[in-house]
Amino acid sequence: MSAPPVEISARDNPLIQRLRKLTQDPAAYRKLGQVWLEGEHLCSALLARGGRAQQAVIARSAWMQRPALRTLAEGALRCAIVEDKLFAQLSGLESPAALGMLIETPAAATPQSDRDTLVLDRVQDAGNVGSMLRSAAALGIGQVLALKGTAALWSPKVLRAGQGAHFGLRLAEGLAPEALAAMGLPLVATSPHAEAVLGRHPLPRPLAWVLGHEGQGVQPALLQACALTLRIPQPGGEESLNVAAAAAICFYESQVRSRA
Amino acid sequence: MSAPPVEISARDNPLIQRLRKLTQDPAAYRKLGQVWLEGEHLCSALLARGGRAQQAVIARSAWMQRPALRTLAEGALRCAIVEDKLFAQLSGLESPAALGMLIETPAAATPQSDRDTLVLDRVQDAGNVGSMLRSAAALGIGQVLALKGTAALWSPKVLRAGQGAHFGLRLAEGLAPEALAAMGLPLVATSPHAEAVLGRHPLPRPLAWVLGHEGQGVQPALLQACALTLRIPQPGGEESLNVAAAAAICFYESQVRSRA
Known part of the structure; x- marks a missing residue:
């Protein structure tokens, strides 16, 4: 991790406001330039392909008690530890995840004719x-x-x-x-x-x-x-x-x- | 139609309450003994297979202005005309349908070994x-x-x-x-x-x-x-x-x- 983790408990924190936009508006990533990956599976899939997150967001309880998630979060350039309740409010999932990551919106590929x-x-x-x-x-x-x-x-x-x-x-x-x-x-x-x-x-x-x-x-x-x-x-x-x-x-x- | 249509505008009407349960609880049909079919496509599919609804529920504007839906509704044993706003509140769809039907919960089939x-x-x-x-x-x-x-x-x-x-x-x-x-x-x-x-x-x-x-x-x-x-x-x-x-x-x- 390039920077020490920050702790967030305020609903009006700028990062939280950004995440709220990204979780509520399906196309917000185009304007904001960042994509929100929610859940351990998606975050792991990113890393397995050699990707790196600009920002990890982890629920406090997971930071304290789930070392696998903490390790994933620590691999991002920045890490924010967020109150569980705040994380759950952001989540679009019925069983809220405890980890998410922000990546730069990937550049569009130029269509190529060499593959199915x-x-x-x-x-x-x-x-x-x-x-x-x-x-x-x-x-x-x-x-x-x-x-x-x-x-x-x-x-x-x-x-x-x-x-x-x-x-x-x-x-x-x-x-x-x-x-x-x-x-x-x-x-x-x-x-x-x-x-x-x-x-x-x-x-x-x-x-x-x-x-x-x-x-x-x-x-x-x-x-x-x-x-x-x-x-x-x-x-x-x-x-x-x-x-x-x-x-x-x-x-x-x-x-x-x-x-x- | 076996009975003249009734008009419903009250949120606490027993039929509306019943529909609310059926649209909010995925398994409510087991207790209530009735299944809610929302939308023209499902209602038509029922009729195409020779099924008949116990109750049609149609939004007022559709009853007045959409003869195809009205004809479908009139084929049910009973028909209720509901204020558009009330119908929209019941709907689980982003673009609320204007027609729905109640049928008796179909009896479970006995598993047979004669087909895929x-x-x-x-x-x-x-x-x-x-x-x-x-x-x-x-x-x-x-x-x-x-x-x-x-x-x-x-x-x-x-x-x-x-x-x-x-x-x-x-x-x-x-x-x-x-x-x-x-x-x-x-x-x-x-x-x-x-x-x-x-x-x-x-x-x-x-x-x-x-x-x-x-x-x-x-x-x-x-x-x-x-x-x-x-x-x-x-x-x-x-x-x-x-x-x-x-x-x-x-x-x-x-x-x-x-x-x-």
Whole structure:
């Protein structure tokens, strides 16, 4: 640790006010330039990837009684020890964590055409987005490009659902659909109306899977720009799949099954 | 409609009090004997499956200005027209629906061994459970058996994430693990430590997929009772999959890919 820990008990402390903004407004990290990682798992995932936090925030009881969390906190450039009750008020979790870290908002990656990619077209639900990042990281999709209108990738809820996947992916967000054409990867989308069937049709490599808005699907202009549109067979009938479930199936097919 | 609609504007009306309990307590339907379906999509899904509501509840503005919702509401045995503000206070949704229905809590199905099945072992998150029911219905898993400790299947959040899948499935919940042995279907679980690999190992038919708690996975005794344990290949490395994403991949493999 570069500086001795400071103790905070006041609700109007500037750091606490900053954390309150970051936990309450999903996109506040864009303005404030810092991302809030809550919980031991996310903080450990950051460190496992060689990242370093600008600021650790630890609940007093954890500082006193949980040496593993204290060690994590001491690895940050600065450390603040916060009253348990104050920490709990900040938390978005039902069981509040006792440790969090602030990192500099990661710079957006420049889209590259050398790896399998996931394109998020206005996916709304933070849990869905986080689950998709997690599936991407586990199944070997190395890059995720979020178009404007998608849930903020570094928001607390997406981070929580991503379970650390963020740190192993190339990420960019706020992109316009035109940026995808410039990238040059063949775009592949799913649609219940497509004739080609997932699992029976060859897939381009590398490829970019395009997954769309929960209610509306992929926007029409983007669907038209796709090199391939596939139908996921649904032997159960006309029910549709959750977008994150559909993404997992697509990744499994392209990264595992069609290469077996 | 069997009775003329009644108008409700009082917060302490018995029906409103009942709805408040059902929207605030995920398991209240067990005690109260009624399930609350919120939103046009769920209500339509009920009717599409031949179900009938005991009670429709419609916001006044929708009753006046949205004939499609009014027609749905008029199909219920009883109909209540509620002030918009009161309806919005009841809703668990960010964009409150304008229509809801009460149905009798469906009787639990008796587990049967004649169809592919999903077993939920203490899956906690309502969104995950709903997504899994939706994947099950779409991909041809006809029966879902929830062990004690799983999120309440007919809670508003699980219903919302299920998007109507509930009405096409045989459902039972609150089961003890022993009930699975009595059913007689081969249990198949996933585990990152398994030697057999999904997609390369033959699957029994019919089968019961066992998916477990988000943090702890399938409980050890149940894992031991499984006829087969499989690993989902993760070319991306050591990250894990969200349980609903893992379920979608398993269903795709057993219902689609291994039969192609």
